[in-house]
Amino acid sequence: MSTPSLLILPGDGIGPEVMIEVRKVIDWFGANRGMNFDVSEDLVGGAAYDAHGTPLHDDTMAKAQEVDAVLLGAVGGPKYDDLDFSVKPERGLLRLRKEMDLFANLRPAQCFDALADFSSLKKDVVAGLDIMIVRELTSGVYFGEPRGIFEEGNERVGINTQRYTESEIDRAARAAFELARKRGNKVCSMEKANVMESGILWREVVQKVHDEDYPDVELSHMYADNGAMQLVRAPKQFDVILTDNLFGDILSDCAAMLTGSLGMLPSASLGAPMANGRPKALYEPVHGSAPDITGQGKANPIACVLSFAMALRYSFDQGDEATRLEQAVEKVLADGVRTADLLGEDGVSPVSTSEMGDAIVTAL
Amino acid sequence: MSTPSLLILPGDGIGPEVMIEVRKVIDWFGANRGMNFDVSEDLVGGAAYDAHGTPLHDDTMAKAQEVDAVLLGAVGGPKYDDLDFSVKPERGLLRLRKEMDLFANLRPAQCFDALADFSSLKKDVVAGLDIMIVRELTSGVYFGEPRGIFEEGNERVGINTQRYTESEIDRAARAAFELARKRGNKVCSMEKANVMESGILWREVVQKVHDEDYPDVELSHMYADNGAMQLVRAPKQFDVILTDNLFGDILSDCAAMLTGSLGMLPSASLGAPMANGRPKALYEPVHGSAPDITGQGKANPIACVLSFAMALRYSFDQGDEATRLEQAVEKVLADGVRTADLLGEDGVSPVSTSEMGDAIVTAL
Ligand SMILES: CC(C)[C@H](C(=O)O)[C@@H](O)C(=O)O
Numbered sequence: 001m002s003t004p005s006l007l008i009l010p011g012d013g014i015g016p017e018v019m020i021e022v023r024k025v026i027d028w029f030g031a032n033r034g035m036n037f038d039v040s041e042d043l044v045g046g047a048a049y050d051a052h053g054t055p056l057h058d059d060t061m062a063k064a065q066e067v068d069a070v071l072l073g074a075v076g077g078p079k080y081d082d083l084d085f086s087v088k089p090e091r092g093l094l095r096l097r098k099e100m101d102l103f104a105n106l107r108p109a110q111c112f113d114a115l116a117d118f119s120s121l122k123k124d125v126v127a128g129l130d131i132m133i134v135r136e137l138t139s140g141v142y143f144g145e146p147r148g149i150f151e152e153g154n155e156r157v158g159i160n161t162q163r164y165t166e167s168e169i170d171r172a173a174r175a176a177f178e179l180a181r182k183r184g185n186k187v188c189s190m191e192k193a194n195v196m197e198s199g200i201l202w203r204e205v206v207q208k209v210h211d212e213d214y215p216d217v218e219l220s221h222m223y224a225d226n227g228a229m230q231l232v233r234a235p236k237q238f239d240v241i242l243t244d245n246l247f248g249d250i251l252s253d254c255a256a257m258l259t260g261s262l263g264m265l266p267s268a269s270l271g272a273p274m275a276n277g278r279p280k281a282l283y284e285p286v287h288g289s290a291p292d293i294t295g296q297g298k299a300n301p302i303a304c305v306l307s308f309a310m311a312l313r314y315s316f317d318q319g320d321e322a323t324r325l326e327q328a329v330e331k332v333l334a335d336g337v338r339t340a341d342l343l344g345e346d347g348v349s350p351v352s353t354s355e356m357g358d359a360i361v362t363a364l
Numbered sequence: 365m366s367t368p369s370l371l372i373l374p375g376d377g378i379g380p381e382v383m384i385e386v387r388k389v390i391d392w393f394g395a396n397r398g399m400n401f402d403v404s405e406d407l408v409g410g411a412a413y414d415a416h417g418t419p420l421h422d423d424t425m426a427k428a429q430e431v432d433a434v435l436l437g438a439v440g441g442p443k444y445d446d447l448d449f450s451v452k453p454e455r456g457l458l459r460l461r462k463e464m465d466l467f468a469n470l471r472p473a474q475c476f477d478a479l480a481d482f483s484s485l486k487k488d489v490v491a492g493l494d495i496m497i498v499r500e501l502t503s504g505v506y507f508g509e510p511r512g513i514f515e516e517g518n519e520r521v522g523i524n525t526q527r528y529t530e531s532e533i534d535r536a537a538r539a540a541f542e543l544a545r546k547r548g549n550k551v552c553s554m555e556k557a558n559v560m561e562s563g564i565l566w567r568e569v570v571q572k573v574h575d576e577d578y579p580d581v582e583l584s585h586m587y588a589d590n591g592a593m594q595l596v597r598a599p600k601q602f603d604v605i606l607t608d609n610l611f612g613d614i615l616s617d618c619a620a621m622l623t624g625s626l627g628m629l630p631s632a633s634l635g636a637p638m639a640n641g642r643p644k645a646l647y648e649p650v651h652g653s654a655p656d657i658t659g660q661g662k663a664n665p666i667a668c669v670l671s672f673a674m675a676l677r678y679s680f681d682q683g684d685e686a687t688r689l690e691q692a693v694e695k696v697l698a699d700g701v702r703t704a705d706l707l708g709e710d711g712v713s714p715v716s717t718s719e720m721g722d723a724i725v726t727a728l
């Protein structure tokens with residue numbers, strides 16, 4: 001196989017800072033494990049808007065379609081708050097997800113032993129937590145038509161459309177069941193079938209996929225409001241959670257916060273296999289662009305580093321190398337190395353973004 | 365004024381059990397505070413379906429429109445899971461909300477001192493928590509058209525419509541600002557304006573209502589996914605949270621679970637003032653029908669009792685009597701009286717539903 005290609009889109013805010021550290025890690029794998037990547041870099045979000053007047057240039061979109069994997073930092077920032085909806089930084093990210101057809105968004109919510117004290121939840125409730133949320137990412141209310149703000153009589157009305165076809169639900173469900181088989185073999189699917197017809201169809205299709213092709217996986221269904229409660233009450237009851245785009249947005253952020261360390265959490269967004277067998281894929285940290293700490297050397301690069309680990313696992317079939325990288329991160333944490341966001345009350349002084357990157361490379 | 369009227373709809377599951385205790389409390393106010401109510405009782409949810417083949421009979425709907433306040437227990441249960449969507453127990457509740465036009469759903473998430481240990485969150489994160497969520501209740505994706513499951517090419521598609529008019533947002537916002545003025549004077553409005561046009565209109569109208577008529581109230585806006593995170597991370601940053609029907613469903617359940625004691629939480633759903641000046645109103649506990657403990661004398665009646673306290677405050681202008689009732693509940697808890705759901709590990713033995721009701725009456 002030719003050298004695998006990687007498109008890096010640092011984006012806005014702390015995106016560029018954390019990406020510098022990820023490149024150190026990528027370089028380490030090249031120098032020490034013979035894993036070379038053909039790395040290119042481009043703009044997305046506000047950075048692309050500043051350069052081109054659009055949050056994602058067509059050329060960048062075309063490049064993203066061609067590479068083996070995209071690694072994204074973060075998009076958005078107060079500077080762009082007043083932009084028109086159609087050119088907001090987020091539209092760049094949403095266009096990538098939609099046009100690459102990245103229907104399965106994998107969001108692990110994992111509580112690292114060394115950081116369990118960090119959660120706002122009691123230690124015994126979250127220690128050892130290891131949930132995988134599979135969020136449908138290319139449909140639902142994020143993309144449904146009609147949408148917009150319309151005149152109606154004497155006033156305006158804001159409209160969005162929640163919409164799911166059977167095949168959209170089917171493929172997201174398969175992604176969840178496949179993952180469950182490699183983990184705890186349990187899927188909990190969440191919707192509001194008691195209120196929304198789209199939720200009824202969702203439940204029905206998930207059940208059908210299960211019964212026909214994954215009867216060995218334990219499947220349960222839960223209303224999304226109860227899901228939010230159960231995540232707060234007893235998150236360890238879950239293994240894989242399968243849900244739609246909008247519920248997934250909220251529930252995965254809720255789950256992420258249970259771990260107490262958002263700066264730690266990666267994500268993978270996967271589509272259908274390309275000609276070379278690799279899935280279309282975009283990897284990004286769950287945290288946002290964090291404008292309040294941008295440029296201060298305070299950002300935690302771990303979420304982005306672990307996003308690259310997910311790329312090794314899901315795009316490049318290098319599960320062992322991914323585990324190596326994850327263990328290096330755990331070792332650094334166990335050694336007490338902490339960026340500012342991970343500081344408790346015990347008087348450790350924080351390391352900078354680049355010191356954390358160096359520590360990970362050293363641990364590798 | 366003539367005797368105020370109260371329609372009691374016990375509903376399903378533990379609804380009838382907890383309502384018996386509320387009636388003891390209502391009787392106490394009649395006997396000891398000269399506050400008499402013209403109480404009638406009727407069916408809703410599965411109970412109404414069993415009797416009439418519909419989760420809300422037209423006669424019951426008409427009665428609900430006439431009374432000064434409705435007090436509802438809970439609806440739903442596994443027995444009704446396979447019913448057609450149109451006659452599910454939930455449809456009875458949704459019809460009441462919609463036809464009474466109860467646009468402002470007030471959901472306090474309060475952490476009782478005596479129960480702070482009970483939360484899955486650390487005590488210092490939740491002790492003293494006192495949030496009021498104002499959830500728009502008669503519009504959004506719960507009621508928007510088109511909706512349903514349709515054929516499209518070779519497959520089916522599930523569709524629901526998120527839809528908000530300016531006036532719907534306006535009146536919900538006013539309810540939130542009015543409440544904030546009587547509390548901490550802060551409103552945080554939550555939507556997904558970065559992704560949904562309905563969220564853009566929501567944010568714009570809330571800001572306008574604020575600037576024109578409530579400039580004294582502190583207003584902030586937050587994306588709903590971040591809202592879920594912030595609720596888990598540091599819930600005490602909030603005073604009043606204003607949000608739409610679907611986000612409100614999820615975020616209020618998340619907030620409720622922070623308190624650790626769902627069996628404690630009441631809610632009020634308010635509409636426009638009637639001819640007598642009282643708002644259309646329905647009061648109900650936040651907990652569901654709890655089929656797993658139905659009929660065992662284990663249910664906690666406090667959420668329903670506190671819903672009646674909200675009725676005293678918001679429908680009958682008896683804030684002092686509401687406070688009296690709330691303090692009686694606090695006293696009972698401080699005395700260590702606990703239903704099974706409130707038991708920690710300290711070996712107290714639980715009281716029954718009716719013993720809890722009696723204890724509250726004694727404390728009054
Ligand atoms: C930035 C935003 C468009 C995005 C979303 O809503 O999906 C983010 O919240 C996420 O979860 O990745």
Ligand SMILES: CC(C)[C@H](C(=O)O)[C@@H](O)C(=O)O
Pocket residue numbers: 194195225454457458613
């Ligand atoms: C029972 C159900 C229809 C209802 C809702 O979704 O609104 C419930 O979850 C609630 O929050 O009151």
